Amino acid sequence: MLRLPVLLSLLSSIAVASASALPFALEHRLASPDEFSSSSSFKDLRLRQDFGEEEGQFEEEEGSSSEVALTIQSVSNCLVSGHVALTFDDGPYLWEKEVASKLKDVDGKGTFFLNGNNYACIYDHADTVKALFSAGHTLASHGWAHKNHSLSTYDEIHEDLEKLEIAFAKILGIKPTFYRPPYGIITDLLLEVLVERGYTSLIMWSDNSGDADGATVANQKLTYDAISKSYPAPHLSLQHSTKDFTSKDTLSYSLPLLKKVGYKLSNLDTCLGLVGASYLKIGEPGVKDESWVC
Ligand SMILES: [Zn+2]
Structure with a gap:
């Protein structure tokens, strides 16, 4: 795989001593x-x-x-009025099927910012990843190992992104173009690498459920109460599919509530008016072999 497919092609007429500098x-x-x-x-x-x-x-x-x-x-927000994009970070782990099932109950789609090796190894959950993709959820990159890239070198950021891209290619035959930085931490070096690797969108959020920051289910419900009262203003909310209480208790409350007031629960492609923009088709999905390990 080419390490610098975008930037270097654009810089072909310019002599550069060191890309990292x-x-x-x-x-x-x-x-x-x-x-x-x-x-x-x-x-x-x-x-x-x-x-x-x-x-x-x-x-x-x-x-x-x-x-x-x-x-x-x-x-940092959806663009289409009347839509809420629920985004779930840090998987795959144990609760993605639960989330997908609850979304299906309200005719909704979601977005999953996947890691390669965080709570679990993505290759061990390849069937779940394929099922989410087939069901029309947006799958995007959250990096391989959920690193704080303010502490990473240029090469380390490239490697972290590349390893997950390889997994996406093997499991799904696609390359993601949407990325969310772990911890929401953005640096100039990270942006540089993202552009070089062809990422088009850096996805943040408009509302944080707080489920990774100690918020209780009751605390989280307040977030969705506020969203529901703002209908039809669009929202882009942050949750984590690695939290059982989010996937079970919170969604059991929030999804019917949001639907009841009129919201459509949409994946990111739809709520941004960019259907099909979250990935590039680069081949056919592979067949599991000894290389599918973390
Ligand atoms: Zn995360």
């Missing part, structure tokens, strides 16, 4: 209306490279552009 500057700007349908919840995280500012570090070939703009969009 690129002086990226991060700009935040609102997307224009024709880029996205409506909301200021979309921001364009533009990685702008100012070549030549640090004398001697870069060398431009004659006629090449002085700036190469590469972008990944940061998403």
Whole structure:
């Protein structure tokens, strides 16, 4: 697998001493209306490279552009009115089938930000991953080992993303394009690597159930009560499929409530108006062999 498929192809006309030393500057700007349908919840995280500012570090070939703009969009809410996207992090583990079953009961779809080797090894739950995909849930990357990438090197971030991409390719024949950073921690280096690996969307959230931060079921219910009262404003909520009380008790309360007030429970593709955008089809699913280990 190519390690730098995007960036290096764009930089082919520019001599770069060290890719890891690129002086990226991060700009935040609102997307224009024709880029996205409506909301200021979309921001364009533009990685702008100012070549030549640090004398001697870069060398431009004659006629090449002085700036190469590469972008990944940061998403913190749905865009489609009347939709809630429930996102479940840190699996696969034990409760994904329970979550999917409860979503099915309300004609809903969800989104799962999967790890490769966190609570469990993804290859040991390949059948569950396939079932979620077949049922129309969005599957996205949360990295291989749930690392705090503010402590990772450039190569370590690449490796963490690549290992999960390999698992997605083997199990599903796809490459994810949506990513959520563990602990919500974003650094310039992480953004740089995400862009290089072809990720299009950095997914955060509008509402946090708090289930990974000690919130009780009663605490979590308050979050969904507030969402239900805001209908039809869109929401993008954070939960964890690794928590049995979320998958059982909280969803038994929140899903019927949200449906009752009129919300559609949608996967991220649908609630962003980007159906089919969360992955690239890169081949056929593989057959389990001795390489399917963590
Ligand atoms: Zn996580």
